[in-house]
Amino acid sequence: MQQIKWLWSIMDKKFHRKHIAALCISVITSIMLLINPTLTAAIVDQVIVAQNPDPLLPLLFTMLVFKLLREGLRYLMVITLEKCSQNTVYNLRVRLFTRLQHQDMRFFDRNRTGDLMTRLSADTDWCRHFLSYIDYVVVDSITMFLSTSVYLFFVNWKLALALVAVTPLLTIITKFYSGHVRPLFVEMRDKLSEMNAAAQENIAGNHVVKAFAREEREKEAFDERSRNFRDAHLRINKLWLTFYPFIEILAHAMTLITIFFGAYLIINDEMTAGALSIFVNLSWALSVPMRNMGNMLNDVQRFITSANKVMQVDMSRPAIRDKENAPEREKPKGKIEFRNVSFAYDKQEVLSDISFVAQPGQTIAVMGSTGSGKTTLIQLLARFYDVNQGQILVDDCDVKDWRLKDLRGGIGTAIQDVFLFSDTVEGNVAFGAQDLTFDEVRDFARRAAADDFVMKMPEGYDTIIGERGVGLSGGQRQRIALARALAVRPGILIMDDTTSAVDMETEQYIQQQLRELPYECTKLIIAQRISSVKDADQILILQNGRITERGTHEELLKQKGYYYETYCLQNGIEMEVEG
Ligand code: ADP
Secondary structure (H helix, E strand, C coil), X not given: CHXXXXXXXXXXXXXXXXXXXXXXXXXXHHHHHHHHHHHHHHHHHHHHHCCCCCCHHHHHHHHHHHHHHHHHHHHHHHHHHHHHHHHHHHHHHHHHHHHHHHCCHHHHHHCCXXXXXXXXXXXXXXXXXXXXXXXXXXXXXXXXXXXHHHHHHHHCHHHHHHHHCCHXXXXXXXXXXXXXHHHHHHHHHHHHHHHHHHHHHHHHCHHHHHHCCCHHHHHHHHHHHHHHHHHHHHHHHHHHHHHHHHHHHHHHHHHHHHHHHHHHHHHCCCCCHHHHHHHHHHHHHHHHHHHHHHHHHHHHHHHHHHHHHHHHHHHCCCCXXXXXXXXXXXXXXXXXXXXXXXXXXXXXXXXXXXXXXXXXXXXXEEECXXXXXHHHHHHHHCCCCCCCEEEEEECCEEHHHCCHHHHHHCEEEEECCCCCCCEEXXXXXXXXXXXXXXXXXXXXXXXXXXXXXXXXXXXXXXCEECHHHCCCCHHHHHHHHHXXXXXXXXXXXXXXXXXXXXCHHHHHHHHHHHHCCCCCCEEEEECCCHHHHCCCCEEEEEECCEEEEEECHHHHHHHCCHHXXXXXXXXXXXXXXXC
């Protein structure tokens, strides 16, 4: 089974042998179950029927020794399997996390967070459960059933044959059951993922839910998903209950066969009373595996469904990755060139024939209405997506020839929709540059106009800010994000609407600071305010994915196009209408 092979490859080599040893113990201890019924038979024949008490004590003592030995071995087995499984699932989690970290944006566009979280938690746990429990229960059951059958054949082949005759029926029933239950498990797993995704999105977007007073509607939507999950569960239980009576009837049939056919054989002197006691004592060793069959099948199916989901993440490789033998490079100096770049997320083209050059140290500003493709432009520069046509060069080298680590490590990005980690302010500022001293962290915060308000916080830079920066205003979050981007001393600094939520005065202060950075960098600024872009060396106006105007502030004003209109609107100037 490929799922087991895959899980085996994730287990540390040193645990391979231990795991096999534990399963061997499972085989041995299952066979050991035959010993005590055999000794009981000896007591019946040699002590009770022969009316001789002498062998009783030695036989009882041997029984006790075997019982203790078996329990000791079982303990060892369970502990070993637990260690193997915990260790393997630890490896698996680290591996999945690393895979997710390296996935490209398209992967995250396609997969919902809640579904990925389900794969990292519940699905991964089923892999652990398989290694620590399901596999030995299967080995136990098969060994118990086979060894008991063979042993009973030696004791009395006729009675054994009568008992084993019911097993083909059992095989038919279980095959039928497993064929029907598999799609139900896949369905249940999907419903679980939908429910988790809904919960995750509602928790993350709770303020939006509240702002739109959508609590009731969202609760209903969650209720529905929760109901779907419950119903999927119930469908499996219902199916199991349809099959369960047949399996129970077969198990009981075995007891009846033992008593009636066994008594018949004793009356005809074809079997001793001791031998019958072996059958009575061991018929459960045939019926228990049969009864367990349904649960085992459920567990195995559940494991397969979950393992498939985890394997998908483990096997998926990002389309955007380093070229083989891509050389290591220094931090970018900051030359950016777009050559006839076109790009589409799906079919619809979002950027068409974009060309521009930024020399190291220059400031390029991009303006345009919402949806015109500004954010896409910078995502292409950091190679979050690959262009469909044309070429993007950084320091005269195609971004595809850069190692992603060097390229992205050399670009500092501060975007409008700020994501901060639940960490201290200092930890957040130094996120991309862990070796910063406290003074340096403070210096960058000061340049981003964040120092003042951070110092007013109860524990200053040691204040823990909540998930996504809860507890800070929009403008404060933007300023911390800017400090974080400045702190990596990037060769290219990208600011996507970074100062949209700060007041004019602070914005001017930040612009002044950006001109006086202690290192040289090319700045790519996306903004809606004329005040944010007017000092740029080149301003690009993007409309419907095309550059429609370009030039400096003065040049663009003369062109009397989109830029001029925006300028007049924002400054309350009446537009000169030509003609
Ligand atoms: P802007 O930053 O100028 O507001 P964007 O670059 O964010 O514009 O978006 C440009 C277009 O691309 C929009 O029509 C938007 O719907 C689409 N778009 C943005 N991101 C994605 C994505 N991940 N998948 C599909 N379409 C996208």
